Every structure is written in structure tokens, then in C-alpha cells.
Amino acid sequence: MTMLQVRGLSAGYGAADVLHGVDFSVEQGTIVALLGSNGAGKTTTLRALSGLIPARGTIEFCGSDLNRRNAAQRVVLGLAHIPQGRGTFGDFTVEENLAAGAYTIGDKRQVAADIERWYAAFPRLAERRRQQAGSLSGGEQQMLALARALMSRPKLLMCDEPSLGLAPAITEEIFEIFKSLNREHGMTLLIVEQNADLTLQFADTAHVLESGSFTASGAARDLLGSEAVQQSYLGV
């Protein structure tokens, strides 16, 4: 089943468009990667999808037209977006961050249960539940950002450059978490990355963005080591 269907998506900042009409879809239960070098329009895509910037084109998510919903309403529909640079509230404690992540969930018991559930999954966060998020290490913050996004019980989890600023071992750990979320919980993921080799090992489908348009799309394993990917990074 198609969870997210994007047609002719254009978006940008101010007068100039960064993204020039891209089409893609995300099937339920898959991991989709958006690859590309700096400034290719990956982050812009995610920001347009989550409603942080205005966009043209159609975005259909689980049967509803996202253009009619503002950013907050899209979270209620089941779209979660972990922005670049973690997106945790540095001033808040770990627990407050998780509680803020569950803002759209009305049921208090469910929130409490979910908090415990993610503490169990990420014991390091449980140890630091009263600490300020800003005092955590980069990897811990990324885990917190992930757990916080999961608190809203999303159907589609979008993650912007999870590897940014993390040691390779930690990055791998984060990607393992993505994989297990996908396998064990059927979570659908849309991951934006510069680290193409690693991402392609985990993703099912991938699209390569260059200057706001796709230059290659296909199954991740076909793209692994392909010329199109190489080129987009070398800027040939």
C-alpha cells in the first residue's frame, strides 16, 4: 500500500525554488532514502512534507491531502519529522522532551506507557531522564530525538541527516535502530542522508537528488555503488 504519494513537489525559500517538481512515493513498511550532496534539496523536501515551508504540488499521505493541513495537524495524521541537528529542546529534561513529543496524544496513560516503553528500548535515556537534553552526547541526543518522534505514534518517520556529527559506530547503531523499528514494528521510514553507502545498505528504495530534481531512483541494492550515486556526490 502506498503511504505517501508526492507529485510535482516544488518548494523553496523566498523567491527562488530549491526543489523543482519531484515525484516519489513511499510504500508502507519500507525504508526510503533520499540521497544527495549539500544543497541538493533533501532538507527542503522534508520541510515541505512536514509543512514548515509552503510547497506546490500534491502530497497525499494515508489518503489525505497534506496541503490542506498545517504542520501541527500533519503530526496528528501520523507524520513525524526529526529535523537536522537532533531537534531536541535543549532546556528541557529528557523526560520533558518525551512528554512534549506526545503533545498530540490525549491519553495520559498511553503517554506514560510509551515513555516507559522507549526507556526500555533506550536504557541510556532512562538513566538520564532528569538531565537536560542539552547536556547529552550527540548520539544520546539523536536517540532522544528519535524516541521523542516515536512518542507521537507516527505512521511515517522522516529523519534528516541522522548521521550528522556522529561517530561512525554511533551512526551505525542509529541505523540498526531504524532497521529494527522497521522489521519489528513495521515502521515506515524516509531518511535523508549524505552518507550514501551506509544508507543504501539499510534502505529498500532510494532516490538521488541533484539541484532540486531526481537523477536516479530505484531499489537500494541496485543503486549501491552505481555511477549515478557516485556522480551526484562528486558533482560531475
Add this chain to the structure above:
Amino acid sequence: MQLFFQLVVDGLASGAIYASLALALVLIFRATRIVNFGQGEMATFSAYCAWQLCEWGMPMTPSFLVVGALAFLLGIGVFRFVIRPVSKAPVEAVVVVTLGLFVVFQALSLWLWGSDQRAFPSMFPNVGWDLLGVRVTASAVGIVGVLLGLAVATGAIFRFTRLGLAMRASAYDGEKSLLVGIPVERMLMLGWGFAAVIGFVAAVLVGPRLFLSPTMMMPILLYALASATLGGWDSPLGAMIGGLIVGVAESLGATFLPFIGADLRVVIPILVTLLVLLVRPVGLFGTRTVVKL
């Protein structure tokens, strides 16, 4: 020594008033990075409404409650129709807009109720006690009590409720808040509403001490601005403690510093604030430097 303690008690009472207005200013500043210079005049306007209801024969408590609700709507309305349209404008433009609010609400009070001073009813009985030679009035106790109540209430809302968490998040980072589904704009609007209610509380406390007049809150606004600066613009607790410090310093300074005296007492909050800022440019409890204008 008796005089000293007497002055401290008096200073705490007036300081609590500065503190409540400062709290209103800081709540708005934290949420929207705007200093609302019209806050005091909005409060005066609300106080006039309460006075009018009392004049029409409504008992004090219900009329205060009704006007409290009105003040909340006023704050929301001002945000929605005046502040939101200029939210992307340069800082200077927004400063003029809030100064415009100042002018508008002062003129509105003047137009509706004239410039005559009116006696404003006090919430507290006119009694006092003698503690070791220091006279403590019920109104002084009541004013400080109301401030403590406000402090506890805002603290509890921010710390323990979902709404408070969402408001803090919106103030901290609007974009991240949107991404977790918090309707940021609504939170900012609520922030303006709450601040207007707190401002009204400040005006209700001032009213009986100064008489009601359209310009009643003007001097209080200066003290409240100093208190918020002294305490740190991003700290509600700082604003309240700042207010108390300013109140006590004013009361002591006007008596014990002969070259200042009663007529120059207005410089005291500024001097105290300046001293604190020279040591800690962000204010006692502030964390971030306020850079631009």
C-alpha cells in the same frame, strides 16, 4: 533598625506590584521576543472595566473574575489582530506597534472614563498588625501573598501541565514545537492572554494605593521594565525577584540616601539594575544575552 524593617516591609509590598507587571512582560518576551510597552495601559484599561462593574453594583469578587476573563480575551485579541500581522516586521516596527498599544489604551481609558482620579476598591481589609514595632498592613501581606500565588501558579502550570510544557516549548523553539504537533501560534496567543490577566492583577493591586487614573500604570511600567531587566528577560522567577529587589531598594534608598531623597527615587531602580547588569549583563537569572535593539 525598626525604621529599616518598616521600609523593607513597605518595599516588599510595592515590589510585589512591580514584580507582577514584570512577570507579565517577561512571559510575553519569552514567548514572542517582544517587549509589550502597552502592557501597563492594557492593565489600567482592565482595571477601569472592573471599577465600572463595581460602580454598576456588581460585587467585587465576581466583577474581578469577569474582567479577568475579559483581560484574557483582550490579550488574545491584541496578539491576533495587532501583533501577528507585524510578527515578521523589523524589531523597530514592533516597538512602535507596542508603543501604539500604549497610546491607544491610555486614550481609550481617558475617553471612556475621563482624567479624574477614582477610588478603586481594595481586596484586602483595612487592618494592620504591630510586629515588634513594625507596622504590617493586611494590604501589604495580601499583595505579597497574591504575588506568591501568581509565582506558584505560573510555576506549576509551566512545570506540571501539558499546556505549560507546550507553551515553554513554543517559547524555546517554534519550529521544533510545530514538528511535535504543538500549535505554536495558539500557544503564543495564550501567552499573551495569560500575561494580560497577570497585568490586570497588578493593576488591581496598584489601584487602591494610587487611585485609578488613565496614567496610573506609567511609573509602574518603568519599575517593571527595570525589574525584568534586573532579573533577566527570559526568567519569570528572575522578574519576580527583580521586582522585590527594586521595591525594597527604592524604599530604602529614598530614605537613607539623602542626595536622592523622595523626588529622585525614580533613579534607584535604574541604578540598581545598572549595578547588576554591569556584573551580569544578562540579569540575575537570565541565560541568554539579548543582543539586538
Add this chain to the structure above:
Amino acid sequence: MSTWNLRYAPASLAAVFALGLPAFAPDFMLFEFSIAVSYGIAILGLNLLLGVTGQICLAQGALFGVGAYTTAILNVSFGWDPVATLPFAAIVAGLIGVVVGLPALRLQGLQLAIITFGVASAFPQLLLKMDTLTGGVTGLATDQPMAPKWFPGSQEVWLYGLSLICAAISIVVVTRLLRGDTGRMLRALRDNPVIAEALGVNLTKGRLAAFAVSSALAGLGGGLFCILNGFISPQSFLPMKSIDILIGGIVGGITSIAGAFIGAVFVVFVPGFTTDIDPALGGLIYGLCLIAMMMVARQGIAGLRIEGLQKAVLGIFRIKGLSRIPGSVPGQLGGE
């Protein structure tokens, strides 16, 4: 930094208007315009400080008062010719302005605004306290420089001419300052003080110099105001005067020279107009005018260009809300 480029269109329009005014304006109006010019000089000082170097001073009304009192005292107690006192009004206000600006070495933005506004609040009290010199509540009445016999126009035209000469001198001073290295140094104070310092700009000197010039202009304006009005008292220099000067600066456009005088005309005339519309509702209308002005002309009147005007008019019909709040919430008095 095209912001402070002289916007020739409004500037030349304003100049033509100012020079042609005596031809058609009645004397009483000319008097009001002269008063507006005296404010305009003070606003020009503030624009230099705020618009160019990015520092705020809410004591501009008090410094205006210092200039006015310098002129009055030199005239009343020492018998000087009023016009001859003007340079001293500027110098005295400039020196006091340096003292007022001392906190600016450590404080910026909102904190500096509050501290300087405290100075403005204390100023009338200080005048009352020094009543042997200032005449206390009764104020001081000064002589007016009379138009010489050969002058064809009225006394008001003569004084208006004096105001224009003062304004011209101020404009020349400011434009010269903004040229070349000094100008670059002043702008660096606003745009990036850290880099400026790293490049060898002496921040302390720069900031205080900006305060001195700005205050001197306020003093010149104040001295002129005293001469025009012929009488001053603490009542003329209440803290709201500083706020009016700030409003004038912003409404006119803080990065523009012409804007300073446009803003001055606004704060001198518009409250009067709105009171004429309805005496009771005048203040209300004025306040609404201010708010509406800023919704339409965010950079001030001088910031409006033809295309800007077009956009502004369209904007009235379709006021855009926040489609994006995040980041630094716009319209902020301060930021992270």
C-alpha cells in the same frame, strides 16, 4: 549596506518642500515646522546611533532638554545671544551624552534601552532639584533673535530659516561622518562588533563617539527648540519626549537622513491632526495610526519606494499572517 545610501528621491523631495514652504505656509504653521525641524535634528542623532551603529538611546529627549537648558541658562543668567549659545548646547549635550553612553560599553539592546530610559525618567526630577539654575517648575524664558530690518519676511520666516541652517549643518556633519573609513567603522559597530574589533576598530572609542555625536545633535535640536519656543520648563522634557523621538525616528525610517525629518513632521503634526478630528478620540486615532503605519511601512516612511508603496497598498487588503513562526520569532525585541 545599501540601507543608509541616501535615498535621493525622498531627500530631494523633502529639501524642495522645506525650502518652498515659506512661500505658501502661514506663519503659525511655519512655527510648527520649525519646531519639527528642531526635533528632526535630535531624531537625526538617534538615527545615526540606532540606524547606523545599532545602539539604542532612550534618553534622547533628556539630552534634547540638556541642550535647551544650556541655551536658556547661557542666555538668561549670562546674557549671551541665543544663537551664539547653540554650539555650546551641542557640546554640553554631547559631553553628557558620553556619560549616558558609558553603559553602552557593556550593555546593548533591551538592557541599554531600559537604562537610558531611566535617565529620561529622572531628568525632569533632576531639573526640579536644581531649581536655582533651572528655575524649577516656573521654567526659563529666553530672548528671541529678532529678524533684522533688511529681512523681508516675518519673524517666523526668520526663525524658520535659522532652523533650516541648523538642520543643514547637522545633515552635513552626518553625511561626512558616514563617508569613508569613519562610516565603515560606525556601521561595523552594528553589523559585527566582534569582527570589527578583530580588525582593529576601537569599540570603546567608536561607541562613545557615536553617542557623543548623537547627543550633540540632540543638544543642538534642544537649543533650537528653546529659541523657537522662547520658554522651557521641566514639563517640556518628560520621559515621553524620548519616546516621541524614538517613534519619529522609526516612523520616518531609522536608516535615512530625510526620514529623520519626515518622522519629526509626523510626531509634531499627526497628534494635532487626530485631535482636530475628534478631541476626545485624538489619542486613540493617533495610536491606531502608529500601529497601521508600521503594518504598512515596516522600514519607515523613507523606506517606502514606489514598488514598496504598491505592495503596501495591496497588503492592506490581504494582511499576511504567520505562515512560518519558527526560528527566531520575528518582530523580536532582542534575540538569541
